[in-house]
Amino acid sequence: MIIRDYSERIKLCLIDDRSFKSNFFAVNVIIPLDKSNVTESVLLPNVMIRGTKSCPDIEALSRKLSLLYGASLYADAVKKNDNLVLSFSVRFVKDRFSLNGEKIAADAVGLLFEMLSSPCFESNVFKSEYTESELKNLRDRIDAEINDKRRYVLKSLIANLCKDEPFGISANGYKEDLERITPETLTKRYREIMANSKIFAFFFGECDENVICEGLFSAFDKQSPFSEAVSEAKTPCGEPQFIREEMAITQAKLAIGFKAGSLEGYTPAETGLFNAVYGSGATSKLFENVREKLSLCYYCASRVYRQKGIMTVDSGVEIEKYETAYNEILSQLDDVANKRITEREFVSAKNAMRNAYNSLKDSFFALHDWYLSCFIAGDIYTPDEITELIDVAEADRIAEIASLFKPQTVYLLSPKK
Amino acid sequence: MEKRNFSSQLDEEYFETVCENGLKIIVFKKPQFNASYAVIATRYGSVNTGFTENGVHYDIPDGTAHFLEHKLFEGEKAPAFERFAKTGASANAYTTFDKTAYLFSASENFYESLEILLDFVSHPYLTEENVKKEQGIIGQEIEMYDDDPNWQTFFRAIDGAYTTHPIKKDIAGTRETISVLTPELLYKIYHHFYCSNNMTLCVAGNVSPEKVVETANKSFALKPNDNICPDEIIENKGVSAKRSYKKLAVSKPLFGIAVKTELEKVALSDRRKNEVAVSIALELIAGGISNFYNKLYSENALSDFGYEYMTSNGYAVVNLTGVSDDPERIYSEFFKSVKKLTDGKTDENDFETVKKNVYGKYLAAFDSIEDVANMALSADFSGSNVFEPAEIIKSITLSEVIDAAKLAFCEDNASMAVIMPQDE
Known part of the structure; x- marks a missing residue:
């Protein structure tokens, strides 16, 4: 893996690979989360993937991608710490696998750059047809958040847990903003973002680096100033707030949000290991006890956001058992904090983590996500460096991390009576 | 290995063999990968709703294949998850209309993990108590699917398109259908469908085909069954609901x-x-x-x-x-x-x-x-x-x-x- 520091603003992560069938190239535009413009930012990738200058509609784009041997083009917006990342990427088969000697790479990379720099405009702004159509789709997407109950509950939990923080902002945007978005305002936002955002590009496969950097420099000014979010971790305070919502469902969902304050003194391996011991995967305390031994929940899992000093635990539970499940989830955390971690639990968590980090190297999607997260956190570790840190991590440190987490928000989605 | 298949067009190769006991093994050598993956499956899924053995016909309650999938992870000495925890492998399983599959991926201790996989799949451990407990857990899983609109549209459409085909049945069954399961019935069904000649092991990764076969010969305990006789599937023309x-x-x-x-x-x-x-x-x-x-x-x-x-x-x-x-x-x-x-x-x-x-x-x-x-x-x-x-x-x-x-x-x-x- 090579990192090219072209400037303060633009970095490229290159991974040379000769053995996969596909190449993968991504350009990530990183912007601080801001409630005043998040909806426009979220809308952008959806409008941009509707068409480019040379492929002005979905049909033309699909035709081009099909001719490039089923290349896949992606554009979406994801939340990473206190940033919104507009991620544009393309996966395509390597030239040597085309059936008639067609060249694929140059066109596929070119198409991604075209999506970024030459969207389908009319009179110098985004096409109104696409803007309106994607505004409707976005409205539907926001409404459809209730369809997936598990995700809905986690999202509502984080919105409450981080109420006055950027991290609490929805990565789908807000319905009340939709009315005031026009092709003009959207184009203005597009130009701001292209001019003043941090750029993290990623290439996995066989490539001509010159083509990549020429494309990057022509799309983005190397030296222009950019804004950057500094992610903050808030310290926990007070008793947990309890929120209950009713819906026409069969199985209740219980989610708990915790805060720990800053976890900067701990390595990603240590916070990851804490998560594995406590609540992530089949070797964790939550899985072994809350699900398997006590049969309290069908699923019960934790997730730690290290930069934010936050943890979520979510579960699917029968409504009559939610209090028992809640107490058990806290009691398991208490066990970790009080060093009631057996040698078997600790070694199992280490083994599972080592396996996860080694396996990460087998997927360019996973590698991209990993290095993007590292880049945003400002700490680049290779998966191998993490596995080395896992080997030397100590149980006392894991207990220390557990003792920092205090429940702050409890969210219960219960069946309508 | 008995057969080596190479595709120059795809630049891929795999080996396949049938062990003496009838187990089919397919191995993709992919040395560039850090992890290796193994999956073993039996030709027994939710569409198998009955079978005949020694002239006696047995009905299989809906959801049994999926129930057995959960139950096999329970071992007499230690649950499979606990055993995999020692090797670091990440294990799972799935049940479809036509098969039940058990799998793991591992970047270390691959053959040790393969031993565990083949061993737990061939050694069921079913008691009154652990069957009862599983009925509760799967009941919760079924409830989760009841609330999942994507799952519901998919299965309800299939249900409508077929008339009598057991593809209409819920893969996980219902709380009622799984409530009748007993260790005796589960053992009976297991021994009918879980047999070497009804199963295939596929492996891909940085592995040696010879060592995979050696491990299978050592750890896979199931024998062939020459009398596998699942109910014939009958389907009529047309649909049951437009x-x-x-x-x-x-x-x-x-x-x-x-x-x-x-x-x-x-x-x-x-x-x-x-x-x-x-x-x-x-x-x-x-x-x-x-x-x-x-x-x-x-x-x-x-x-x-x-x-x-x-x-x-x-x-x-x-x-x-x-x-x-x-x-x-x-x-x-x-x-x-x-x-x-x-x-x-x-x-x-x-x-x-x-x-x-x-x-x-x-x-x-x-x-x-x-x-x-x-x-x-x-x-x-x-x-x-x-x-x-x-x-x-x-x-x-x-x-x-x-x-x-x-x-x-x-x-x-x-x-x-x-x-x-x-x-x-």
């Missing part, structure tokens, strides 16, 4: 359309070709280059749209799912688009374009050890091999695609399920 409706907590209507293929009309030797042909047809009818998709998407009449052709020895069904305010319109536009293809009004250039698309997507599956091993497993269960599609895609003609489409998209065999929002 439409079905249900209300759930969703924002907009979700639809699922299922169109079954009358499989008896496709010769066994043409099944693989039929699968490729229908996949190409689907791209032409409903894919990114189709008028159908472009018109409906640009009018905001369709979103979250997806499609697939699910095939196996005992069934083949096209599934379409999506979100729309007007599912009836989607349904009729879809069949108009089908007609355009079957009437021969498709451009030959579009056909060549879609072929490249399908070929590229097929190639990309070789970039994942999980996908390769599962693809090889499905191919084996269908009596085919994983390299076959490459040749078929290259040589297939538009008229062959049209013929397959006429059979696969027959409106008489179609059913639509709609999940509607609750009343305010």
Whole structure:
């Protein structure tokens, strides 16, 4: 893996690979989360993937991608710490696998750059047809958040847990903003973002680096100033707030949000290991006890956001058992904090983590996500460096991390009576 | 190893053999990968609703295959998850209409993990107590699916398209059907279907085929059963319901359309070709280059749209799912688009374009050890091999695609399920 520091603003992560069938190239535009413009930012990738200058509609784009041997083009917006990342990427088969000697790479990379720099405009702004159509789709997407109950509950939990923080902002945007978005305002936002955002590009496969950097420099000014979010971790305070919502469902969902304050003194391996011991995967305390031994929940899992000093635990539970499940989830955390971690639990968590980090190297999607997260956190570790840190991590440190987490928000989605 | 298959076009190779006890083993050597993946499956899934042994017929309650899948992880000395925790492998399992599969991936201690996999699959440990406990856990899983609108549209559409075929049954069963399960009945069913000659092991990764076979010979304890006799599957013409409706907590209507293929009309030797042909047809009818998709998407009449052709020895069904305010319109536009293809009004250039698309997507599956091993497993269960599609895609003609489409998209065999929002 090579990192090219072209400037303060633009970095490229290159991974040379000769053995996969596909190449993968991504350009990530990183912007601080801001409630005043998040909806426009979220809308952008959806409008941009509707068409480019040379492929002005979905049909033309699909035709081009099909001719490039089923290349896949992606554009979406994801939340990473206190940033919104507009991620544009393309996966395509390597030239040597085309059936008639067609060249694929140059066109596929070119198409991604075209999506970024030459969207389908009319009179110098985004096409109104696409803007309106994607505004409707976005409205539907926001409404459809209730369809997936598990995700809905986690999202509502984080919105409450981080109420006055950027991290609490929805990565789908807000319905009340939709009315005031026009092709003009959207184009203005597009130009701001292209001019003043941090750029993290990623290439996995066989490539001509010159083509990549020429494309990057022509799309983005190397030296222009950019804004950057500094992610903050808030310290926990007070008793947990309890929120209950009713819906026409069969199985209740219980989610708990915790805060720990800053976890900067701990390595990603240590916070990851804490998560594995406590609540992530089949070797964790939550899985072994809350699900398997006590049969309290069908699923019960934790997730730690290290930069934010936050943890979520979510579960699917029968409504009559939610209090028992809640107490058990806290009691398991208490066990970790009080060093009631057996040698078997600790070694199992280490083994599972080592396996996860080694396996990460087998997927360019996973590698991209990993290095993007590292880049945003400002700490680049290779998966191998993490596995080395896992080997030397100590149980006392894991207990220390557990003792920092205090429940702050409890969210219960219960069946309508 | 008995047989080595190499494709210079794909730059891939695999080995296959049948062990003395009848277990089939397929191994992809992919030394560039850090982890390796193994999956072992038995030809026993939710469509197996009964069998005959020594002249006695046994009914299998709905959800039993899935129940056994959960239960096999319980070992007499230690649960399988606890054993895998020592090697670091990440293990899981799944049950489909036609198979039950157990799997793991590991970047260290691969052969030790393979021993655990083969050992726990061949040593069930069922007691009154642990069966009862599982009934509670699976009851919760079923409740979760009850609330999942995507799951509901998919299965309700399939239910409507079939008349008597057991594909209609819920894979996990219901709280009632699994409540009758006892250790005795589970053992009986297990011993009928879990036998070496009814199973295949597929491995992909940085492994030695010889060592895989050596491990299987050592740790896989099951014997062949020459009298496997699952109930014959009977399916009538037509559908059981053209439409079905249900209300759930969703924002907009979700639809699922299922169109079954009358499989008896496709010769066994043409099944693989039929699968490729229908996949190409689907791209032409409903894919990114189709008028159908472009018109409906640009009018905001369709979103979250997806499609697939699910095939196996005992069934083949096209599934379409999506979100729309007007599912009836989607349904009729879809069949108009089908007609355009079957009437021969498709451009030959579009056909060549879609072929490249399908070929590229097929190639990309070789970039994942999980996908390769599962693809090889499905191919084996269908009596085919994983390299076959490459040749078929290259040589297939538009008229062959049209013929397959006429059979696969027959409106008489179609059913639509709609999940509607609750009343305010």
